[in-house]
Amino acid sequence: MTSLTEQLMHEQPSLHGEAQLWGLAWAALAYIERAVQPGMATLETGAGASTMVFAAGGAEHEAVTPSAEEAERITRECERRGISTEKLTFRIGSSADVLRDWEPRPLDFVLIDGGHAFPYPTLDWWYLQPHLKIGGLMLLDDAYMPPVSAVVDHLQNSKAWRLETPASFRTAVVRKLADEVPDGEWKGERSGGRMNFRYLPPGQRAVASARQRFFNTRLA
Secondary structure (H helix, E strand, O other): OHHHHHHHHOOOOOOOOOOOOOOOOHHHHHHHHOOOOOOOEEEEOOOHHHHHHHHHOOEEEEEOOHHHHHHHHHHHHHHOOOOOOOOOOEEOOOHHOOOOOOOOOEEEEEEEOOOOOHHHHEEEEHHHHHHHEEEEEEEEEEEOHHHHHHHHHHHHHHOOOEEEEEEEEEEEEEEEEOOOOOOOOOOHHHHOOOOOOOOOOOEEEEEEEHHHHHHHHHHH
16 A cells, blocks of 8 residues: 555645645655554644644644645645544644744654744754653754754753654654753753854964863863
């Protein structure tokens, strides 16, 4: 039997008001189709083919998108394909606004694929991570982009998360191992990211870096 991912790959329905379907890599879409089970509590920032896959899998799904027209196109395409939208809810608006006022529920699976400019990926993670269940999965699409990779770097260095096999060449997967309350202190490169002094004139960067490393060594 042909999977929904394969059908979408072949037909590529227009969900975003353009002739070609765009969104997750096909491998990531297939990952979601395999992972989602009926009754799961799921949420994504962004909407598109992934929304259809979550709905087809029987999840109690919420999709956060700023476009009501996009939500309507996805709903119509689900109906055309016989995919129930009874458990599908669209939250219309910017994720920064929607998630701030969102009535939380425990989540099994989260996809972060909304706004990719800073600070949206960080805000999406910040608002959603307390409500992902222990053992739950979070996918971060376009993880090669600096605003997304900053979140992935933090999760990779956090004991509360485990980096799993990627869902695609651009889609990171992390599993929540414990609740995390960041204390606001940067604990050096082991906590994610490296010092940089790009805001200084080029001639001053090496001196500033050496001086700060010496200072950090004395404090260790």
